[in-house]
Amino acid sequence: MKIFKLFKEDTWVRPFLGKYRKSLVLALVLGFFTFFCGGALMFNSGYLISRSASHPENILLVYVPIVLTRAFGIGRPVFRYLERLTSHNWVLKLTSELRLKLYQVIEKDAVFFKSKYQTGDILGLLSEDIAHLQNLYLQTVFPTVIAWSLYFFIILGLGYFSVWFALVMLLLLGILVFVFPLTAVVANGARQERQKFLRNKLYAELTDNVLGVSDWIFSQRGSAYNQLHAPAQNELQQVKQAIRNNDHKRDFLVQLLFGVLTVVLVCWTSAAFPGNHGGAANWIAAFVLSVFPLIDAFAPLGAAAQETNVYQDSLVRLNSLPTEKLVEKPAVPALSAPFQLKISHVAFHYEDSQNLVLNELDLTIQNGEHIAILGRSGSGKSTLARLLRGDLRPTNGRVTLNGVATADFGDKICRYVGVLHQAPYLFNTTISNNLRMGDEDATEAEMWTVLERVGLKKLVAQLPQGLETIVDEAGLRFSGGERHRLALARILLQDVPLIILDEPTVSLDPVTEQGLIETFMKQLKGKTIIWITHHLQGLSLMDKVVFIEDGCLEMSGTPQELARTNQHYQKLLAVDHGVLH
Structure with a gap:
């Protein structure tokens, strides 16, 4: 068998x-x-x-x-x-x-x-x-x-x-x-394999769609949403019934x-x-x-x-999952300021492909520097973010924080690097519990302080239970900008020296985006900011702009220098402002 x-x-x-x-x-x-x-x-x-x-x-x-x-x-x-x-x-x-x-x-x-x-x-x-x-x-x-x-x-x-x-x-x-x-x-046998397939299909469909359930309900199309899964559910019930009927026949023969x-x-x-x-x-x-x-x-x-x-x-x-033995990471010393993030001759490709996502990348990010990393979708920006945080190890070259490879930090990298994603996740628990993910020991006063810094104190104070108000799954009771501000409050409690902003404003309207960018820069003043984006709004607030094309560093300089001297950057500015058609 x-x-x-x-x-x-x-x-x-x-x-x-x-x-x-x-x-x-x-x-x-x-x-x-x-x-x-x-x-x-x-x-x-x-x-x-x-x-x-x-x-x-x-x-x-x-x-x-x-x-x-x-x-x-x-x-x-x-x-x-x-x-x-x-x-x-x-x-x-x-x-x-x-x-x-x-x-x-x-x-x-x-x-x-x-x-x-x-x-x-x-x-x-x-x-x-x-x-x-x-x-x-x-x-x-x-x-x-x-x-x-x-x-x-x-x-x-x-x-x-x-x-x-x-x-x-x-x-x-x-x-x-x-x-x-x-x-x-x-x-x-065949029926049970079909039953397992249908169950996994329903798991995948329901969990992939769960974040959009509220939109279906608000648009009064809940019944239409249920109908999407009805065929698979009906077939699953039929398969179960067929298995039960066969079991009953077998049980009768056993007793006989x-x-x-x-x-x-x-x-x-x-x-x-x-x-x-x-x-x-x-x-x-x-x-x-x-x-x-x-x-x-x-x-x-x-x-x-x-x-x-x-x-x-x-x-x-x-x-079918990877089962390689987890390598014991070497102990890393506690680091102290100033913090320097250095990318030295880095090349990277994923295991299932030999195509280089990044190739011979060299970049040094100084303590307190605000740097923007631009590039089209698929240019390697997100891969670079994973390398910076130590979630990936480069195929060639090194990514180091104060001389220590970021991949060697393991969970301890959270002491030095915080990440704010494009779609920050809020868990189905209280606002206070969501904030304490940044600092488990944060006091109520500290939480109100960071909420005031990100402009949410008044909103939270007006909620029925204040900090103890339950957040819906994925934070759906809050707007996109409010979710980003809550995530920023979490990072402020975390109080790390380096922040990676991984396209956090890409899905927001221009007014909300500009206000959020200004809040980021004001509240994260003095920290090293690595802002990964694909358009130019707010770049004038950055110290340096780096452009990645096909995994390679194409241009680098201050926003003002590039605006004066680089034709490619000038063209991007014109497109972003709607001047060039």
Whole structure:
């Protein structure tokens, strides 16, 4: 089966099996003894009841079964509890490791997350794949291994009484253990793959559209929005119903087969244990009653096997993510002012392409300097921002802050570099919690101070709960300019010496944009500002303008110098002012 090949090549789940192998083996052993005690309890009970009814000659003939019945009766719930405790503890350890590993893989690109991953894809990984791998062990691996163990134990035990009957049971139980599970995989495999695809599709569609739901509602087109997802939802329900119908048919056949097993056992015990005074009846009751606890062990195997269709897809998706071992970053010393950001002979290309995004870039940004980096879309501006913040490591050359490579700082880069993006994100919590992302220890007075600095104090004070007002998902209750000002307030609380403004005003109207630019420059006075943009409004407030074209540095100078001497810059100014057509 494909699932076994995937397990063999797996680099996500398999490494943790050895790490927690003792708990794994213990859970399987406890599971075996749970069903063993259940079967033995019914076996002893059946023998004891029928033996007691036949007037035993000696009380000792029923005393031992009485003791064993009590022992197995106590043992079954005890082993069940210990098995559940051990197996769930093992699985929770495994899934916590997997979630941590997934976070570490994704966290490296967290700042520019949307450039590589869709939110819906990651929700699919978290809610479907890792959660389903948890069920892989609880609902498939553990029950299957335990059922196989019982299967061989039962066949060997029956072989002690009768070899030919053991072979008959080998065949009948083999249908339960092997034929039904394989049939379930084949019958429902395609349906389950379709179910998983539709679920992930809905995750992707709904999460990609969630930020625009308010616009649909405000325009009174909520029903139209729902209709967009109705076909996929209806198909998903149909697939689920088809799977349930197939499960019901399989369950009926399983119960029918257990009925056949019961009849076969009655016939065999009647022939194998003849005698007077209820001798045959003693063993008939013992063997027949022992079948019923085994239903719980063998009946779920079909449902467990068909789930492997979902699990193998999860393994494929997880193993398609990068799994390179996280390199321990060297310890970096605490830096002190003045801060110099230096780009030396930097070239960069992404792993999936050999085309250089940046090529032989040299640039030095001095402490407190205000520099604008211009360029068309795709010219390498955003890649340069990621290099400056240390989210990427250059293919060639170095990007350093006071001589230390920015990629070596790790999370500590937040102490020195802040970023204000084109679409700053506000979380669905209070305004105060959103602000405290810049400084967890910020006081209420400090938060009111930064809100006043960015021009939002009056607005927030008029809200029903002030700082404790809940912000809608992504801050939709605020306008674009207000969201940028809240993000700026967060950066002011963060109080870092270098600020990267990654096209923060591109989606705003000219009046709001100009007011926001002036606020940036006023409130960030004295700090190093790296403003990435593609048009020229507000550039007169900058100390230097750098223009990147096709990954190379095309021109550099003060706005005034370039306006006087550079024809290309003069043309850009004319276009930006609407003079040149």
